[in-house]
Amino acid sequence: MGWIDNIGKAITTVLEKVRPPVAPIPPILLLCEIMNRPGLSAIALASAVIARMTAEGFPTGVNEDGSENMGNKFVLILCEELIKEIQTNAVVETSIPPGAISSSGTGANMGGPVSISAYNDKIAAVKGLIR
Numbered sequence: 001m002g003w004i005d006n007i008g009k010a011i012t013t014v015l016e017k018v019r020p021p022v023a024p025i026p027p028i029l030l031l032c033e034i035m036n037r038p039g040l041s042a043i044a045l046a047s048a049v050i051a052r053m054t055a056e057g058f059p060t061g062v063n064e065d066g067s068e069n070m071g072n073k074f075v076l077i078l079c080e081e082l083i084k085e086i087q088t089n090a091v092v093e094t095s096i097p098p099g100a101i102s103s104s105g106t107g108a109n110m111g112g113p114v115s116i117s118a119y120n121d122k123i124a125a126v127k128g129l130i131r
Contacts, residue, residue, distance in 0.1 A: 039131045040086060040087060040131065042082075046072075049075050049079065050075055053071070060072055086130050091129065092127065092130060093126070093127050094126050094128070095123050095126065098123060100119075100120065101119065102117065102119050104118075
């Protein structure tokens, strides 16, 4: 089975070169991007798909007999159900590395005010949803 392992390693090497890991985005820029995204939209998705279909030569206008193009209706229904499924059931999982979360505060004791700072010392698991 050594040759199978060699083929697997060769394929993995090629894929790693073709698709390198995504470059990290500074947290402040990521937050700005998140705050400006409108969220998923079935109408926007369907419009993009239909526009692409038009560009690729699919008939998307009214049928020759004047009836509604059922292909467009199908695309809209498919997009609505896809977005609904993602928004209802998708779960995003990620982790936060040690030291990535910081906190500071002020407290007091018998000696007077005390300033504190803290960082997460373990990997934090985070779950989220898609809107």
